[in-house]
Amino acid sequence: MLQLRDLPTPAILDKFVQRYPDADVTAVVTFLHLLRAGTDLSFALDAYLQQHALLQGRWWVLILLMRESSNTAAPSVLADKAGVSRATMTGLIDGLERDGLVERVPDPEDRRRLAIQLTAAGQAKLDEVMPDYYRRVRQLMQPLSESERKVFIELLDKIQAGASSLSAPL
């Protein structure tokens, strides 16, 4: 991903509008602000997780496992929920298993299947990271009141509803 640093100035926007009259200035500015905020937060989250020898992908796997009542899930389910390919999930599980945070458990019913199990060490790693993570997220959102958060999420959802049409073939 790209971390846009430099939002366009009004003068630059004007230059682009001159050449491309279809541009809607406030739409573009809003879009770019959102893109930048998203990537900045994602980078910051990665930087935080690296202090605990985790990356975003591996961290999400642990969380997804902890969400399950059995603390297990199939690799393909994890891949879907984390939004990565199965091949990528194989790699993530390799790393987590090497560090002893998860275990591959064969399925006695169907020998193609695996259950990925969160180990005690994996749970301990979450217990180490999550409280501080939650404190930081609380801090981050401090400036927004409860009602502002509600409004913000509503606006986000309105935008996101059309996200896929951004790339639709026509």
Next chain:
Amino acid sequence: MLQLRDLPTPAILDKFVQRYPDADVTAVVTFLHLLRAGTDLSFALDAYLQQHALLQGRWWVLILLMRESSNTAAPSVLADKAGVSRATMTGLIDGLERDGLVERVPDPEDRRRLAIQLTAAGQAKLDEVMPDYYRRVRQLMQPLSESERKVFIELLDKIQAGASSLSAPL
């Protein structure tokens, strides 16, 4: 980057709050919505650009060059503004130059320096992509009124102000 598909249900959030009482539910929910919207838009943008044989990184370089009155910039400046390393920028420029969209121009004053110059083909590529891109962004933001856009950006900026502290060492 990771594309989170599966936001936590209230039941899951409750489980996590039980174990980690520091969690602020609306803060986490807001944070995750924002993260997801950002990554979804970024993925959609990439998917769109790929239809034009561009990737986000290469596209931004072309835009950054068009922003300049001379249509040129130094590789290091481009790297800073695009938020990538100088090594990555070397690679991006390699690809763009191979496709004839930019040119490396030696600096007569200082023989370490280069100017990256947008070519006519590069400008033509932008002219091909940008009008449709702007129409799509306009469409995406259609659901938000002007005043909603204003509020939205203000809220985004409030959050982003604390983004770096998310990863600060203590």
Next chain:
DNA sequence: AATTATTTGTTAGTTGACTAATCATGTCAA
């Protein structure tokens, strides 16, 4: 003036994503 430090861009090697192909297993239908 000569040495040291800094700056600019590139190269080399690593990482973690991806797609496509593969292997093993399971399912279904003629």
Next chain:
DNA sequence: TTGACATGATTAGTCAACTAACAAATAATT
């Protein structure tokens, strides 16, 4: 019941990002 197809996970190979080390050129220092 066996041949064709489907499914789950892995392997192989590619791509674009990164860091670290580098060469060349310029600037600063003594």
